[in-house]
Amino acid sequence: MSLLEASSRVAILGGGLMGRLLALALARRGHAIDLYDAQGPAGEGAAARVAAAMLAPLAESAITEPGVVRMGQHGLKRWPELLAQLDAPVFHQQNGTLILWHRQDQGDAQRFFGVLEKNRRINPSLPAMQSLAGAELQACEPALQNRFTQGVYLPGEGQLDNRQLLAALVSTLEHMGVKLHWNSPRELCDFAPGTAGQPDFVFDCRGLGARTQWRQLRGIRGEVVRVHAPEVTLQRPTRLIHPRYPIYIAPKEDHLFVIGATEIESDDMSPASVRSTLELLSAAYTVHPGFAEARIVEIATQCRPTLPDNLPAVRLLAPHVMEVNGLYRHGFMISPAMLDVVLELIDEDGDSALAREFDVAVHRESEHALAAH
CATH class of the missing domain: 3.30.9.10 (D-Amino Acid Oxidase, subunit A, domain 2)
Known part of the structure; x- marks a missing residue:
């Protein structure tokens, strides 16, 4: 059973790298997407704008865990597929x-x-x-x-141009009819997903903007x-x-x-x-x-x-809310893997074999328990 029914209305908070990739994936599945961000389309408030966008799992293994390295290897394979979905070229190389x-x-x-x-x-x-x-x-x-x-x-290691990618994602989302709400900060409490006049599901990908939810961020x-x-x-x-x-x-x-x-x-x-x-x-x-x-x-x-263990995590809130955060310094390297984890959680009613393969923590918590974090 899927967490999202066909042609659902979805709100995504945070228009950085993770939010844009998720908006694209869900729009391609036929969902109606509203993307909200506190800044503009250039990604002024996103960590993804100030990055080298290197895809280097072996080099990064010196400072991170094996699960993150496996996510990086997954990303090396997935980035060409994701870039092929965009309507503008993005510099990408794998020259080691x-x-x-x-x-x-x-x-x-x-x-x-x-x-x-x-x-x-x-x-x-x-x-x-x-x-x-x-x-x-x-x-x-x-x-x-x-x-x-x-x-x-x-x-085998690679890189891409982060700013070309962010711009190409915006252009593609616009052409796909995604509603982009720039300079429009939102909190989870602004939504009541699943009720009349509200989105069917809300994804929170705000990074540091979500510190009201992730107290240890x-x-x-x-x-x-x-x-x-x-x-x-x-x-x-x-x-x-x-x-x-x-x-x-x-x-x-x-x-x-x-x-x-x-x-x-x-x-x-x-x-x-x-x-x-x-x-x-x-x-x-x-x-x-x-x-x-x-x-x-x-x-x-x-x-x-960054979360206390320097590892990414996903939280499933009832009802109809998912949070993704903690990509730390590995955003471009691991975001394709995190995207696929999220899509698998959607398709498998909150379960993900990829999350286990990559050692991604998936927390299922009540709103009351989250308030104590």
């Missing part, structure tokens, strides 16, 4: 990830790769890392021009710099082992690069600090001197919605 380090950081690199290898033994479906040196490294990434003597290549601050660097021709996301944290450089189309790293336990949404910006830009310069002449397009900050 390159990891580099300076000689003085050799010890940190060895520890990092030890963690990756351990996680690959736990999940043997992950591809093997490939150590590169000399001519092999130069052939993999000619733009490095022998500035590094060693590297490690993680095959917190923000993890991230800072990224977007630069235009015509002299740089990196062919894939590149990560640099750093004494304090790994730095990434994600090349998009037309020599646009997203550079980031910082992860701060804070809900602070103020502009990026001078220290963080200098560290990001100086690290990028050590990878390629062409970044010295790059033009800074944007320095942005945002907080990612």
Whole structure:
């Protein structure tokens, strides 16, 4: 039995990545969708707007759980299918990830790769890392021009352009007749699903906007710099082992690069600090001197919605309400898997084999119990 009858009226709260993907999937099933968001169509309040959108389950296995890694592997297969449903092209590549380090950081690199290898033994479906040196490294990434003597290549990993994706989702939703309510914040208490004149079902995908419902939700601050660097021709996301944290450089189309790293336990949404910006830009310069002449397009900050265990979760409220939250720093990597979990929960009357496969917590709670969280 499905939680949604055919041609149901559905309200979705939160027009970030998860809300847009869910709206598209449900609209394609023939449901009438109203999507509400507190900000505009550009996703100004969404963590998805300030992201590198890397799809890197092996690289991320160093800081997350095996279930999230499995979700990332699922996402690598699902993203081409999801992108094919859009009416505008979105930059997407699967050229792998390159990891580099300076000689003085050799010890940190060895520890990092030890963690990756351990996680690959736990999940043997992950591809093997490939150590590169000399001519092999130069052939993999000619733009490095022998500035590094060693590297490690993680095959199969990918990325996409987050802002192209958000825009393409909006355009497709408009063409499908989804009612988009921008600058229209809503709370769950604004709806009485299943009653006369109300939606049949409500999905809450608001991220940090849902803290009135998820009392333990917190923000993890991230800072990224977007630069235009015509002299740089990196062919894939590149990560640099750093004494304090790994730095990434994600090349998009037309020599646009997203550079980031910082992860701060804070809900602070103020502009990026001078220290963080200098560290990001100086690290990028050590990878390629062409970044010295790059033009800074944007320095942005945002907080990612994070639950105490840093893992995503779904809650089923009676009657006719489902909440999805806690995608943390893995939104683009795991959102296809979370979407498929939600669709399976709908189709199987609140049950999901995928949720068990991915270790996604699915809570079934009464409104009274939720009020105590």
